Amino acid sequence: MKQYLDLLKKIMDEGTDRPDRTGVGSRAIFGQTMRFNMQDGFPAVTTKKLAFETMKAELLWFLSGSSDNKKLNEMGCHIWDGNANADYWKPKARFEGDLGRVYGVQWRDWKSAYSSVPIDQISNAIEQLKKNPGDRRIIVTAWNPGELDQMALPPCHMFFHFFCVNKKLSLLMYQRSCDTFLGVPFNIASYSLLLHMVAQVTGLEPHEFVHVLGDTHIYLNHFDQVKEQLAREPYPLPKIWLNPEIKNIFDFKMEDIKLVDYKYHPTIKAPMAV
Numbered sequence: 001m002k003q004y005l006d007l008l009k010k011i012m013d014e015g016t017d018r019p020d021r022t023g024v025g026s027r028a029i030f031g032q033t034m035r036f037n038m039q040d041g042f043p044a045v046t047t048k049k050l051a052f053e054t055m056k057a058e059l060l061w062f063l064s065g066s067s068d069n070k071k072l073n074e075m076g077c078h079i080w081d082g083n084a085n086a087d088y089w090k091p092k093a094r095f096e097g098d099l100g101r102v103y104g105v106q107w108r109d110w111k112s113a114y115s116s117v118p119i120d121q122i123s124n125a126i127e128q129l130k131k132n133p134g135d136r137r138i139i140v141t142a143w144n145p146g147e148l149d150q151m152a153l154p155p156c157h158m159f160f161h162f163f164c165v166n167k168k169l170s171l172l173m174y175q176r177s178c179d180t181f182l183g184v185p186f187n188i189a190s191y192s193l194l195l196h197m198v199a200q201v202t203g204l205e206p207h208e209f210v211h212v213l214g215d216t217h218i219y220l221n222h223f224d225q226v227k228e229q230l231a232r233e234p235y236p237l238p239k240i241w242l243n244p245e246i247k248n249i250f251d252f253k254m255e256d257i258k259l260v261d262y263k264y265h266p267t268i269k270a271p272m273a274v
Helices: 002-014 052-064 069-074 103-108 121-131 145-150 183-202 220-230
Strands: 016-018 026-037 139-141 157-165 168-179 205-219 239-242 257-260
Touching (some): 103 121, 121 157, 157 183, 183 239
Antiparallel strands (some): 026 205, 239 257
16 A cells, blocks of 8 residues: 555645635645556555445445445445535435435436436446447446436545456546545545456456546645554555356445455544535
């Protein structure tokens, strides 16, 4: 995870402080890239504890196509509670806990202007990887300009693109807004896990996760935590275990995914800007 720690240091050393939507303020740079080879281990941050179970629950919730925060809560994940209860959103919610047309809904239920049949982007991507893995159009997008006002939070990680050569599968994700201390380690792990899951159900080998970051920032009230993290020495990366019996991506459950040999420094707590 040296790439990630180097990115934190670069923002602290070279970033520009500015006000932002949250009112907290942040130090930011623009346009960064990190690459993680799955052969090096699973890219879970080790200089603090990754909330792996929370990340896993959110990814499975995305893949289910749900907008219901209560279902996410039932899986032990509460990271969307602030958005679900935000004053700007609650008048728009269709039911208690509704988050609107967020990530998973766009992934699984994109509405076409030309057909009443919704587009299941995840199923389509997996089908293409099985039939024509060299296709350059295997892309899933959550950024839907026509429905941004129907989302409790417009997508930060906007779209992802698969690339396959010699049966090795890579995934590139573009993230428009990157909370580098709190959110980015979570995003790295989430899309690396998705890469492993898709590779397993398509019979491919997980190769590389490429993370492209747009507005890459550290909130001003995270500076002390970042300095503490940068003072720590990373441990070797862990491994990921997936239940080999699972051949359909929508069949994965919490118990089918485990992080193995994960050694980490203690948690560093910081407030999340909503």
